[in-house]
Amino acid sequence: MIEFKHVSKLYSNGVKGLDDVTLQIKQGEFVGIIGLSGAGKSTLLRSINRMHEITSGELIVNGSEVKSLKGIELRKFRRSIGMIFQSFHLVTRTTVIKNVLTANVPDMPFWRVLLGAFTKENKIAALEALDKVGILEKAYIRTEQLSGGQQQRVALARTLAQNPKIILADEPVAALDPVTAKQVMDDFKRINKEMNITILINIHHVELALNYANRIIGIRAGKILYDGPASEVDEDVLNKIYGKEITKEEPKWESIIEY
Numbered sequence: 001m002i003e004f005k006h007v008s009k010l011y012s013n014g015v016k017g018l019d020d021v022t023l024q025i026k027q028g029e030f031v032g033i034i035g036l037s038g039a040g041k042s043t044l045l046r047s048i049n050r051m052h053e054i055t056s057g058e059l060i061v062n063g064s065e066v067k068s069l070k071g072i073e074l075r076k077f078r079r080s081i082g083m084i085f086q087s088f089h090l091v092t093r094t095t096v097i098k099n100v101l102t103a104n105v106p107d108m109p110f111w112r113v114l115l116g117a118f119t120k121e122n123k124i125a126a127l128e129a130l131d132k133v134g135i136l137e138k139a140y141i142r143t144e145q146l147s148g149g150q151q152q153r154v155a156l157a158r159t160l161a162q163n164p165k166i167i168l169a170d171e172p173v174a175a176l177d178p179v180t181a182k183q184v185m186d187d188f189k190r191i192n193k194e195m196n197i198t199i200l201i202n203i204h205h206v207e208l209a210l211n212y213a214n215r216i217i218g219i220r221a222g223k224i225l226y227d228g229p230a231s232e233v234d235e236d237v238l239n240k241i242y243g244k245e246i247t248k249e250e251p252k253w254e255s256i257i258e259y
């Protein structure tokens with residue numbers, strides 16, 4: 001359970017990243033966070049694993065008050081939350097499996113890290129994670145030889161190898177073409193359903209958000225303007241979030257519906 005109670009985030013330049021946010025997200029939910037550029041989507045997402053510090057209010061994640069975590073506790077907490085970025089964050093000069101195995105580094109003795117001596121269990125877990133995202137056969141290929149979509153799947157496998165309860169994905173498909181974006185969203189959906197991992201995705205593409213997420217959080221200037229089922233997001237809700245005329249079906253995404 002993720003619980004925001006009257007959470008605000010004031011950046012040092014005076015910008016309100018979050019403005020009195022109160023919401024609860026239960027284990028296993030698939031949430032799409034939408035809003036204009038600069039609305040506060042990343043701030044909301046990144047406050048959950050304390051990449052951003054909140055300035056007031058209370059944020060409780062799986063029973064831990066995020067603000068008060070320190071040292072080993074904070075590291076352990078962060079390990080229970082996977083993070084996926086738009087730009088994959090992989091070491092492309094090395095193999096796919098080595099990238100996935102790096103998920104274990106924080107728990108390994110230093111000598112093992114130095115020697116790159118991963119245990120048999122680590123390797124099996126890495127291969128299982130690659131299997132879950134459908135790219136097991138790429139395990140021993142250099143990562144740079146993979147397409148953008150495949151690289152995002154490697155990033156997802158690395159996160160899964162960490163056994164997270166929550167995955168935070170910050171614009172995970174923004175750098176991908178529409179067809180590949182849909183495939184990566186399918187991976188998120190499957191992982192959410194089969195493993196009951198909570199998924200929170202920041203996403204610019206409204207139609208993708210509505211098709212994949214069960215719940216939509218619409219944010220504007222740090223304030224939550226909509227929080228409810230994806231099925232109830234209509235054009236009035238979108239106008240409120242975006243402050244302009246916007247339709248549910250953006251033309252450029254039409255092609256992938258039929259794909």
Ligand SMILES: Nc1ncnc2c1ncn2[C@@H]1O[C@H](COP(=O)(O)OP(=O)(O)OP(=O)(O)O)[C@@H](O)[C@H]1O
Nearest residue numbers: 011012013015017036037038039040041042043044
């Ligand atoms: N480190 C920072 N220092 C000062 N202001 C910041 C910082 N990070 C973000 N902001 C400001 O806080 C507001 C919310 O930013 P945030 O990155 O959360 O928005 P976003 O909705 O994720 O935008 P985008 O879709 O462009 O990524 C913006 O006005 C932004 O300029």
